[in-house]
Amino acid sequence: xxxxxxxxxxxxxxxxxxxxxxxxxxxxxxxxxxxxxxxxxxxxxxxxxxxxxxxxxxxxxxxxxxxxxxxxxxxxxxxxxxxxxxxxxxxxxxxxxxxxxxxxxxxxxxxxxxxxxxxxxxxxxxxxxxxxxxxxxxxxxxxxxxxxxxxxxxxxxxxxxxxxxxxxxxxxxxxxxxxxxxxxxxxxxxxxxxxxxxxxxxxxxxxxxxxxxxxxxxxxxxxxxxxxxxxxxxxxxxxxxxxxxxxxxxxxxxxxxxxxxxxxxxxxxxxxxxxxxxxxxxxxxxxxxxxxxxxxxxxxxxxxxxxxxxxxxxxxxxxxxxxxxxxxxxxxxxxxxxxxxxxxxxxxxxxxxxxxxxxxxxxxxxxxxxxxxxxxxxxxxxxxxxxxxxxxxxxxxxxxxxxxxxxxxxxxxxxxxxxxxxxxxxxxxxxxxxxxxxxxxxxxxxxxxxxxxxxxxxxxxxxxxxxxxxxxxxxxxxxxxxxxxxxxxxxxxxxxxxxxxxxxxxxxxxxxxxxxxxxxxxxxxxxxxxxxxxxxxxxxxxxxxxxxxxxxxxxxxxxxxxxxxxxxxxxxxxxxxxxxxxxxxxxxxxxxxxxxxxxxxxxxxxxxxxxxxxxxxxxxxxxxxxxxxxxxxxxxxxxxxxxxxxxxxxx
Numbered sequence: 001x002x003x004x005x006x007x008x009x010x011x012x013x014x015x016x017x018x019x020x021x022x023x024x025x026x027x028x029x030x031x032x033x034x035x036x037x038x039x040x041x042x043x044x045x046x047x048x049x050x051x052x053x054x055x056x057x058x059x060x061x062x063x064x065x066x067x068x069x070x071x072x073x074x075x076x077x078x079x080x081x082x083x084x085x086x087x088x089x090x091x092x093x094x095x096x097x098x099x100x101x102x103x104x105x106x107x108x109x110x111x112x113x114x115x116x117x118x119x120x121x122x123x124x125x126x127x128x129x130x131x132x133x134x135x136x137x138x139x140x141x142x143x144x145x146x147x148x149x150x151x152x153x154x155x156x157x158x159x160x161x162x163x164x165x166x167x168x169x170x171x172x173x174x175x176x177x178x179x180x181x182x183x184x185x186x187x188x189x190x191x192x193x194x195x196x197x198x199x200x201x202x203x204x205x206x207x208x209x210x211x212x213x214x215x216x217x218x219x220x221x222x223x224x225x226x227x228x229x230x231x232x233x234x235x236x237x238x239x240x241x242x243x244x245x246x247x248x249x250x251x252x253x254x255x256x257x258x259x260x261x262x263x264x265x266x267x268x269x270x271x272x273x274x275x276x277x278x279x280x281x282x283x284x285x286x287x288x289x290x291x292x293x294x295x296x297x298x299x300x301x302x303x304x305x306x307x308x309x310x311x312x313x314x315x316x317x318x319x320x321x322x323x324x325x326x327x328x329x330x331x332x333x334x335x336x337x338x339x340x341x342x343x344x345x346x347x348x349x350x351x352x353x354x355x356x357x358x359x360x361x362x363x364x365x366x367x368x369x370x371x372x373x374x375x376x377x378x379x380x381x382x383x384x385x386x387x388x389x390x391x392x393x394x395x396x397x398x399x400x401x402x403x404x405x406x407x408x409x410x411x412x413x414x415x416x417x418x419x420x421x422x423x424x425x426x427x428x429x430x431x432x433x434x435x436x437x438x439x440x441x442x443x444x445x446x447x448x449x450x451x452x453x454x455x456x457x458x459x460x461x462x463x464x465x466x467x468x469x470x471x472x473x474x475x476x477x478x479x480x481x482x483x484x485x486x487x488x489x490x491x492x493x494x495x496x497x498x499x500x501x502x503x504x505x506x507x508x509x510x511x512x513x514x515x516x517x518x519x520x521x522x523x524x525x526x527x528x529x530x531x532x533x534x535x536x537x538x539x540x541x542x543x544x545x546x547x548x549x550x551x552x553x554x555x556x557x558x559x560x561x562x563x564x565x566x567x568x569x570x571x572x573x574x575x576x577x578x579x580x581x582x583x584x585x586x587x588x589x590x591x592x593x594x595x596x597x598x599x600x601x602x603x604x605x606x607x608x609x610x611x612x613x614x615x616x617x618x619x620x621x622x623x624x625x626x627x628x629x630x631x632x633x634x635x636x637x638x639x640x641x642x643x644x645x646x647x648x649x650x651x
Contacts, residue, residue, distance in 0.1 A: 024284055025071065025253040026063070027087045027246065029264040033100040036269050040094070040130070040139065045269050048100045055108050057273050058086055063280075067111030068156050068221060068244065075259060089113040089246060089264060091160060091223060093121065095138065098145045105154060113246070114149075115160035115223035116141070118207040121214075131166055132176075143214050150215055158221035159242060162207035164200065165225040171363045178228035181511070183438060190351060193232070193438060201236040208240055220244060227264075228441070230511045234260040249514040252283040261513050278646070293647050294548070294585060295640040296620025297323060298332040298381070301349050302339060303626065305359055316365055318626045323373040325633035327640045331369055332446045332518075332550075332620070335362045335380045335436060343415040343450065344386035352435035354389060354428050363440035370441065379444035379518060380436060380508075384501055385417035386450035387429065398422035400453065401460040403476040415450045420500050421462040433504045437511035445508055447501055449520035449552065453493050453536040455480060466496075486533055493536040498545040518548035518585065523558055523566075526551060526573045539574070543583050548618065554589035556599070567607060571614050585618040586611050590631050598625075601632045605639035612642045612649060619643075 030051075031044040039045030046054070058065075064082040074081045088105070090097050093116040105112050120128045120140050127134040149155040167176030168184040180200055183191045191199070204222070212218045222237040227248025234245050238260065245260040253262050265279055304315040323331060336345035337358040348355045349362040366378045389396040400417040418425035456476060457463075464474035470492050473479055479489045501519065509515045521542055524531040532538050542549040553570055555563035567586075574580050588607055590599050608619050619640070621631065642650055 025066075025081060025085045025087060025257075025262075026280055026283060027089060027253060027262055027264040029246075029248065029266045030088070030090045030101070031092055031267075032094045032096055034094075034096045039269075040135065043269055044266075046267055046271065047269070048104075050271075051101060052104055053273060054267075054271075054276060055104060055110060057276065059108060061277075065108065065110035067154075068113060071244070071259075075255070087111075087113065089115070089158075089223070091115050092117060092165075093141045093146075093160070095141055095145075098141055098149070102149060102155070111154055111156065113156045113158050113221055113223070114141075115158040115221070115246075116146070116207075116211065117160045117165045117225075118162035118210045120165075122210070129166075147215060150217070156221065157211065157215065157217075157219060158223050158246070159204060159207045159211065159219040159237075160223045161225055162203045162210065164203050170367070172360055173364045175364060175367045177367060177441060178226045180225060180233055181228045181230050181441075197232055197236060200233050201240065204237055204240045204242070208242075221246065224248075229261070229513065231513055232510060234513070247514070252286055292617075292645060293643045294330045294377075294618035294620065295328045295643070296330040296332060296550075296585060296587070296618065297326055297328045297624050298587065298620055298622035299334060299624055301334040301361060301365065302337055303623075304365070305337070305349075305361060312359070312361070315626065316368060319365070319624075320368060320372050322624065322626050322633055323369060323375060325637065326631075327633075327637035328620075329375055329645075330377045330379065330444075330620070331375050332379045332381045332622075333362070333366055333369070333442070335382050335440075343383075343448075344388045344417070345383050346388050348432070348436075350436055350439035352439070353431050354393065354395075355387065355432065356390070362436075366440050366442050377443040377516070378441075379446040379516070380440070380442045381446040381448065382433070382436065383415075383417075383448040384429070384451045384497075384504065385420055386415045386448060387418055387432070388416050389418075389428070393428075395422070395424045395428045398425040398462065399460065400458045401463070402454065403456040403459045417450055419458050419460045419462055420453075420497060421458060421460065421466045423462070426500065430504065430507050433507045434510070437508035442512065443514070444516040444518060444547075445505055446550065447517070447519040447546075449522065451497050451501060451519055451537070452522070453497065455486070455490070455533045455536075490533045490536055491538075494532070494538050494541050497536060498541055502545060516547040518550050519546045520587070521549050521551045523552055523554065523570055526570055539577065539580070543577060543580055546583075548583055548585050550585040550587045550620065552589075553586040556592040556594055557589055559594065567610070568614075571611065571616065575615065581615055581617055584616070585620050586616050588619070588621045590621045590623060590625070598628070598630045601630070601635040604631055605635050608636070608639040609642050617643070617647060 030046055032039045033048055033051050034045045035047050036042035036045045063084045063086045066081060066085045066087055070081060073079050088110055090112060093114055097114060123137050125137055128137050150157060164179040166179050168179045168182050169186055170177035170182045171185055183196050208218050218241050220242055221244040222242040223246045229247055237245060243259050246264055247261050248266055249263040251263050304319060306312045306315060335349055337347040337349060338345060347358040349359060351357055351360060369375050369378055398419050400419050459476050468474050472489055479485050505515060505517045519542060521537055522535050525535055525537045526539050553567060555566040560566035574584050588604060592599055611619055644650055
């Protein structure tokens with residue numbers, strides 16, 4: 001009886017913990033409360049009438065307004081937040097907050113966080129630099145208004161930096177990117193990470209000193225300009241007394257969401273009450289925008305690069321036009337260079353410590369895609385192991401060794417790869433990924449199809465030593481000659497590769513804390529139970545370790561006799577795994593490499609529609625050839641449009 005009671009109490013405790021972690025805090029992000037015609041940035045201006053309607057709707061639908069005190073008490077183990085808690089925030093400190101928003105907030109008893117940019121408040125009159133423009137000082141709150149609202153207790157004033165609400169030159173091409181997270185490029189060189197961090201922390205300290213001088217209080221909340229932040233700058237804000245950080249990341253907040261990267265829903269002039277209801281409902285179901293149906297173009301920078309920079313720019317323009325015309329919302333963008341086509345990186349398209357830089361191009365193209373197309377997410381496409389380091393590099397010989405074997409029945413991987421079991425090679429790869437993270441803005445990381453070891457790999461000295469530590473023979477033939485040993489060896493290799501991928505993603509998350517991960521997976525791993533041993537890949541492990549698994553759904557590459565049947569079988573095998581369709585990308589081939597031909601546009605389009613009808617959510621294709629105009633944007637756009645942005649099939 002006592003054991004049963006203990007079990008019941010344990011289950012109740014677990015249920016309580018799960019409920020607490022599931023508790024949602026919604027944070028709304030407003031800018032101006034003004035009619036768009038009177039606003040500085042009309043797209044982000046919510047009219048006074050709509051603002052009143054939104055607060056009224058929230059109150060009438062059971063949402064409870066909370067402030068920073070309640071949030072911190074909840075996190076400290078004190079009084080928990082109420083169900084359906086909402087925190088209202090305003091960026092930039094516009095004067096119309098005082099005249100239009102503040103009276104409404106008082107009427108509803110709704111606390112608010114207002115973030116202030118010190119350089120916009122310093123002058124008592126005249127003009128201030130507002131991004132790349134000038135604005136009248138009177139467009140922003142006066143110190144008298146700020147002090148009055150602070151004294152009345154409903155408004156918490158946060159830092160929005162002193163002068164980081166602007167862009168700085170981010171690359172040799174002169175793209176302007178967020179000052180807080182960009183390594184500034186000038187006089188032919190980039191800031192070092194240490195120089196960038198010193199610059200940011202000095203700015204935060206200056207703004208805190210100004211707010212403390214003018215209001216008597218230091219801010220405890222940092223609101224990152226443009227929503228752009230990293231772990232390094234968040235730690236700098238914490239050192240300055242601001243443990244709470246507000247971002248523009250998408251998704252819900254619960255007790256597992258770190259205080260330094262709380263997510264917010266951006267309110268726009270076009271946001272309707274049904275929009276607000278839908279967005280909050282999605283967050284309550286833990287379904288962020290970034291995980292809604294992906295329509296994906298997989299792009300080779302090697303196609304775009306030209307020794308003539310002017311031609312490269314023309315090629316980039318062609319790509320941007322194609323992305324917009326194609327109707328995709330995600331781009332997998334090559335960050336490495338493989339001019340000899342052997343699947344390994346000979347060079348990189350970003351500054352780094354170990355590979356030659358073919359051209360400093362990845363930052364430029366990723367930023368242009370984000371700014372000039374409707375794409376919501378750019379993924380940096382990178383190898384995990386397939387790097388061909390310069391011959392004189394100390395780690396160049398720390399490679400995967402394939403045991404000599406008869407070719408019959410064996411899958412030869414072919415790619416030159418560094419061994420994941422070599423500490424020296426792992427350190428080099430970590431540093432390459434660290435450099436990538438600091439080099440450019442992007443939302444995700446796609447691991448190349450080199451995250452694999454065949455059933456004859458790895459026989460390098462470092463790998464054999466690892467097998468001994470795993471309690472296995474250090475002899476490939478002995479491992480292959482016993483099904484039990486082969487199965488154990490395969491599982492341990494799969495887990496070792498996935499663990500290294502997580503490690504690399506965590507390195508990149510220093511610069512991109514909201515990073516999503518994807519990996520390419522061979523279709524045979526899904527279709528043939530024996531293929532796990534051939535590739536050291538597993539669909540179950542992949543679903544558990546990556547946000548998305550991009551299966552290479554390429555029947556012509558697999559030499560399938562019946563491509564349509566191949567796709568049906570592949571889909572059905574994936575669908576057998578609970579929840580797998582939400583995390584699986586079906587990546588189609590646009591080129592039949594075996595026969596040197598383009599896959600017909602009509603066939604590609606029909607495959608996309610068929611996948612959607614069966615229940616697929618994420619579909620992409622590779623490669624995109626901008627010079628031959630294949631695939632045809634109009635044809636594929638219509639096919640992609642079969643799935644709505646919210647995951648509903650369209651007639």
